[in-house]
Amino acid sequence: DPGMFYYAPQCWTSDDSDGGERLRIQYGTSYAYPVSFMGSHVSIAPNHQVFRETSLKLRGDVAYFGTFGYELDLGKLSAKELDEVREQICFMKKYRKLIQQGTFYRLKDPFTGNVAAWMVVSDDRRQAIVGYYKMLAHPCTPYTWMKLAGLDETADYKVRIDDHEEMGVFTGAELMRAGLDTTDFSAGEQSHEEGKHCTDFWSRLFVLEAE
Structure with a gap:
């Protein structure tokens, strides 16, 4: 009942706290409630409800x-x-206002495909964060681009993967019309090096800053 938002500043959306399950739970809840309303936790793995093993990164990114x-x-x-927990807390403190008060856009529906994606954009359209989540891994996948939303067409945006790896500078018009390159390691030969391969329930964050 969305009317309950008048009486409570946040709601626990589900006891199912598995990172993979949460993609659908939070995506669906966002149709009626803002991001700041949805209780969301990084829980243990294997998860208590579905006994699924997911990475700490995926759970944090969701x-x-x-x-x-x-x-x-x-x-x-x-x-x-x-150390990863400390980094996650620092990221959330750094971008809390943007995430919880920015404009939220749903980009890829996890109910109809293998990818879930959403983004938040600041009121002045100078900052944005894109959450990109692949549910099941497949070999030899195609190169992919995803159209973004809510950006300033005339602005140049520096894009960083997971807030540290620089990806390049792109115009808002390019990112919304041609799309953001979301190609991952499964489009080529996957490496056994940690962080250089894709697994089930794999995620990336893209941080955009207008120059």
């Missing part, structure tokens, strides 16, 4: 687009995982 929090025992995480 949980950002909600209230964000952790629902696990930090004492059981490795030193590497704790």
